[in-house]
Every structure is written in C-alpha cells, then in structure tokens.
Amino acid sequence: MKRVALTGGLLVTGLAVGIASVAVHSTWWGLPLAIAATATTAYALPGGWTRRAAFVLGWSAAVAALALPRPEGDFVIAGDVHGYALLGFGLVLLVAGLATLPPPRPGTPADTSSTTPTS
Secondary structure, three states: OHHHHHHHHHHHHHHHHHHHHHHHOOOOOHHHHHHHHHHHHHHHOOOOOOOHHHHHHHHHHHHHHHHOOOOOOOOOOOOOHHHHHHHHHHHHHHHHHHHOOOOOOOOOOOOOOOOOOOO
16 A cells, blocks of 8 residues: 555656646746756656656656647647757656666566476
C-alpha cells in the first residue's frame, strides 16, 4: 500500500511540475527554471518504476496533453524556440527516465535467459 501511495504521489507531483513548467516556459526566466527544477527532481529521485519513472511519466503526460491543440484552435505551448525547447527537453527527460530503470532481477518471470527448454 505504501508503494502505491508513493507512486501515485510522484505521478501527481510530475503532473503538477509539468503544468507549472508549461505555465512559465514562455518567459525569459521560466524555461531555465522549469528545466532546472524538473531535471533536478528527476536526478534526485532513485531509479525505478515507483519513483523516477512515475515522476517522469507524470511530467511527460502533462506536457503532452497541453501540447495538443485546444478546441478554440490555439495552443498552450507555442511553436517558438521556447516551446520547442520545452518539448525537446521533455523527450530527453522521458528517454533518460526510462533508460535508467534498473534491469530485471534474475529469477523473475520476465527473465527467461536462465531457463532451459524442456522437450
């Protein structure tokens, strides 16, 4: 139960930081602040699905949802240097967050390298 609460909390934290990043990215000080805060948080969290990956997935989901066109036809993330920099950083963050997941432990059901075929 504790792990589920931790994962949910970090997912919601990632969503909130992603929304805040989009809100301030268009100002001259906002984009560096958003990148620094997000990267520092992701770096400080230990790797794993319940920690770093949950935060990164929440952040990426918020930014991806806000990158879609609105019903009025406009965008929350503009097609300028700041907008593309935020989207590029989001892609790098997502790849880095998923690439740093620990490898599966030997003996888990996903590990089939140590099993011998029976015939």
